[in-house]
Amino acid sequence: MRLNFYVISLISCLLVGAESKVIGQTKTSQQVDSLASQVKKLQSAGKTGDTTYARTVADYAYYLYVSGASKQADSIARQSEQLARNLNFGPGVARSMVTQGGAQMQLNHSENTLRIFQQLIRDIERYKLPKLTLCRTLANLGMVYRHRGQLKEALDVTMQAIQIETRYTIRPRSESLRATLGYLFRQTGEIDKGIAYVREGIAIAQENEDLIQQAPLEVDLGALYNEKEQYKQSIVAYGDALTHSRQTGYEHTQVDALNGLALNHSALGHAQQALAFGKQALALAKRLDYTHNTANAHYTLGEVYMKQKQYVAADAELHQAFLLAQESGSLANQVLFVGERAVVAALRNDYRNAYIYKIQEQKLRDSVMTDEQKTRTDELVARYEAEKKEARIKLLNQQAQLRDKELAVKRWQTNALLVGGLLIVLLGGAVSAWLLNRARLRRLEEAQNLRKQIAHDLHDEVGSTLSSISMLSSHTDTLLSQNRPESAQKIVQKIYSDARQILESVDEIIWTINPGNDSLHRIALRLREYAQPLMESKGIDLQFVADTSLDQIPVSMEVRRNLYLIGKEAINNLVKYSQATQAVLRFERKEDRLHVLIEDNGRGFVQESFSTRNGQTSMKQRAEAMGGSLEVHSVPEQGTRLVLTTLLA
Incomplete structure (x- = not known):
């Protein structure tokens, strides 16, 4: 059976000055401990009201998020956001909100994540943050839309981010933008284009030495190869993702990689490997207590057992997956899981339950269609409102044209004003010429002052030292003629020291005047x-x-x-x-x-x-x-x- 499983991992980007490069669970834990210690020290010193403290708390929350402590990270990030807002510290606000968005996504609260990143877009304008921050936030917003199935919105914000990245030559380039484009092309069936974009994203992550970004991209690549039924290439990609996610300690991506390995080995008939990877994925997902990942892990095991004709075990796993999908409210997954239960029941010759599951699947599909129809209705309403605005603008333009005709009668009155305006222009030209001449004189004066300053610096910094070197050199000859080499050597060392001082002084003067x-x-x-x-x-x-x-x-x-x-x-x-x-x-x-x-x-x-x-x-x-x-x-x-x-x- 072909792979119908795909998990989206939201990896937030460090938009406030530097990229995060966390290598290894041990290093992540050490970073968390170190930042916790720094926060306590700043609190003990009473330094809780400045940007250093705000930045440190924001960094602490971010690394908690990276280590998987989502709830704690979210709580601390909210505190650091409020502190940064009180200080009017834009980078601290951005750092804190990125962490909140990632933590909420880990907790499967995509609506909260969407709201957070939309607010961050407004804050970027308010605090005049760099274009890099805007680009990365749009990239993350695209991934949220992608996770929610809002593909049009995902494409819109992703293309905005690509345009900003290209226009302002933003470096380093964003890996998550390529991941989103890869997914969108996968949805449209343009698999080769998707593979090209994801590979470009992996290359960027390798260039940035950023395994946190690289591992989910390798999961994406595995899913794309699976769509082409190139299972061996898919296994390689998922294997790389598992290795790199273990190095970073990012366990949610490990679950995705293990699920992918289980399904691809199952497709190739590697029963033992498939079962081992599937059980590892389920155990890890349960430990993380993440409903979405746990549901997918049960589904994966169900598919593996079905391939091995262990239909009772397959139905039990798919039933657990369906219950968790109900708990999380994912209609699309409910449709998928109950549909697979119908297939298993039919393979067991249990046609009664197969029929029941098929009826249930159809009802769920109708619910999905109802939601889609509501979305389309909302879009039509929005389009209608836009058309109303356009009609209103058109009416206003027509009214403006009528006013222009009325004003045409009065235009002859403006001739006198034109004469006056011409005189003002002439006067302005004279004033501008005077100002330009004055500016020229000022530049000449500044050039003269610069020459004086250079001469003064050379005299102070170099002149006296050169005189000293000259006298010491003549004294060295005297000492050598008196057969006193030890004393002469000390003076030579002094000359060497003075000469280095002159070189440093001249270098500083040249550096200072260099435009x-x-x-x-x-x-x-x-x-x-x-x-x-x-x-x-x-x-x-x-x-x-x-x-x-x-x-x-x-x-x-x-x-x-x-x-x-x-x-x-x-x-x-x-x-x-x-x-x-x-x-x-x-x-x-x-x-x-x-x-x-x-x-x-x-x-x-x-x-x-x-x-x-x-x-x-x-x-x-x-x-x-x-x-x-x-x-x-x-x-x-x-x-x-x-x-x-x-x-x-």
């Missing part, structure tokens, strides 16, 4: 490159976070220079004096302001000594020159927190 670095994201990356080796040399674990939206925000050379020097000075102080083991460097945008956080868990210092230690007065002056502010909070033995805030252009 290609006119973005906050480039400054953040430059500071990370500066900080990473210094902190590694001291055994400090650096956590670096930078909003991707900063890449679109240009900054002037002066702001870039001051921001870099403040960050460099703060990093130097942290490495030299803090004795820390952990540090955080964070660049984030909050509305129209840039917040730069440099924080460590080191020994701290007495707050009153702030203005006199380690060049921090100079740091405050540079912050004020940028039109911003610099705040330092430190308590002995409790670390230091430096926050730079400035307006964005």
Whole structure:
């Protein structure tokens, strides 16, 4: 018997800055434990009112969802969503709602999942979130529609997502979009097209090293091969899905893969393998307590037993599948399962029950048709409303044309206004020319100031050091003539150190004036490159976070220079004096302001000594020159927190 079984696994995408790459159940559990510990620490420290806490709680909920703890994940994600909304923290809202959608889908509440993702589409516009988030949310919405059998809606939102992905060159590309297209082509009978899209999705998942996305796609591929009765290829695909879902610990996909393996081995006559895989699928589905998966696992075993002519066992499994389908309210599955019971009864020569099941199957089909008719009626009503709106618009256009004819009589009055308007245009042209000339002068002045700044930097950073090198070089000759090589070697080392300092200073000057670095994201990356080796040399674990939206925000050379020097000075102080083991460097945008956080868990210092230690007065002056502010909070033995805030252009 051909495979009529198909399970859709909703895998939500991390839309808020990075893709999730969870390899192995052990690593997933470790991530959950680590995040739970971080949440408790932040609560103990009283830091429950900032975005760091909101992001950490959202991440904790997400990894609970990935580990299969759906109810707990949903509860915590609701809390993190409310916290993120209170903070007006869009990425946190998105992360929390994606987790809620996935958890509700695992709990078989597709209506809730649909509502959550539709709300998220509106929130993406409200919080001005990146196009990547919109694309991935549309992809997930398409998968929800697909799961609910709303194929037209699934195709519409999936094509919207593909257009956005192509238009904005979004990377990494979405695997779930290809999964949805593969399924839709499967429904239309275009199996080869479906296989092509699913294979493309698998290639993307492999490129992203994302086994969580790859395993369900391999389940989809197995189902497509099964449609073509290519059972060996289907077994390979389901086998890959089982291996990868076990590596990620995602057990719902394991049930799908085991069911697929059971049915395909059964089709090839591999009785023992088919029965073993079917029993594994049922045991795992029961442990997960997921009605939809458990019903399908019973159905699979029923099909396996039927193939082996064990009709009593087959009917018992199909009966259990039917009861669970009734419990979940799935009419389509009820039709399928009771229809198979009719086939089994006929094979047992139990024609009375076969007739009863066939009557029941027909009644259920009528119910399905009634639902479909209601859907079509709703569509016709919606179309009628749209046509009414179009007729109303047409009437308004006709009324507008009548008004235009009435206004034509008055147009001669506008001639005088045209003359006045011409004079205004001429005046505006004169003003524009004056403004352009003024802008030209300003650019010349800025160029002159830039030249002065470069000359000043070269004098301060390079001139004195070159003079020192010159004097040390002449002294080296004297020492060598006096046969004092040890002293000469020390001076040569000093010359080498000074020369490296000059190279670093010149590199910083060139980097500062390079127009290609006119973005906050480039400054953040430059500071990370500066900080990473210094902190590694001291055994400090650096956590670096930078909003991707900063890449679109240009900054002037002066702001870039001051921001870099403040960050460099703060990093130097942290490495030299803090004795820390952990540090955080964070660049984030909050509305129209840039917040730069440099924080460590080191020994701290007495707050009153702030203005006199380690060049921090100079740091405050540079912050004020940028039109911003610099705040330092430190308590002995409790670390230091430096926050730079400035307006964005």
